[in-house]
Amino acid sequence: MTILFINGSPRRHGNTATLGERLLRDCPHITRHLADYRLNFVRDDRETSGDQRDPSDDYETLMHQDFAPASDIVLGTPVYWYDMTGQLKVFMDRWFDSFTHDFPFADKRLYLLIVGADQPAQKATGITTAVRESCAWLKMDFRGVAIVTADGAHDVADRPTLPTDCLALRHQFLSVGK
Numbered sequence: 001m002t003i004l005f006i007n008g009s010p011r012r013h014g015n016t017a018t019l020g021e022r023l024l025r026d027c028p029h030i031t032r033h034l035a036d037y038r039l040n041f042v043r044d045d046r047e048t049s050g051d052q053r054d055p056s057d058d059y060e061t062l063m064h065q066d067f068a069p070a071s072d073i074v075l076g077t078p079v080y081w082y083d084m085t086g087q088l089k090v091f092m093d094r095w096f097d098s099f100t101h102d103f104p105f106a107d108k109r110l111y112l113l114i115v116g117a118d119q120p121a122q123k124a125t126g127i128t129t130a131v132r133e134s135c136a137w138l139k140m141d142f143r144g145v146a147i148v149t150a151d152g153a154h155d156v157a158d159r160p161t162l163p164t165d166c167l168a169l170r171h172q173f174l175s176v177g178k
Helices: 015-023 059-067 086-093 095-099 125-138 164-176
Strands: 003-007 029-033 072-078 109-116 141-149
Touching: 003 015, 015 029, 015 072, 015 109, 015 141, 015 164, 029 059, 072 164, 086 095, 086 125, 095 125, 109 125, 109 164, 125 141, 141 164
Parallel strands: 003 029, 003 072, 072 109, 109 141
Antiparallel strands: none
């Protein structure tokens, strides 16, 4: 089992990154911060003779070196204006590039972490829907979502324990690894 945590926050050490690392503590995993990569917007070349790929950024490298070998993907994002961050949205939009080239999405298990300050469970419903439906279309196994309320810079780090939904996700990938 190979776990890849993709931090969609622009903050490498913010609440989202901290939540992912706490969730994956003592689990072998790789963390990638999308803020460290140059990801271009998707180019839709379906109605042209152009290839549905953009080799001018870091997307292909990230997908082939880290995403492809992973059996479990943990996506993390703060809530930005009732949605996922732009970094994560662009990354997921680019999955279409990979899909058109028979990338092996099928059967990967995907877990979603969401962090927000003000009623994130209500304000993040669009994020959960987008990720769940993307997984269904790509034949990935959407395993669930954990949503944490955090506003201050160290709210997740200062929590004595993880919330129940986080522990449930952690239990899932620990069980898969046995």
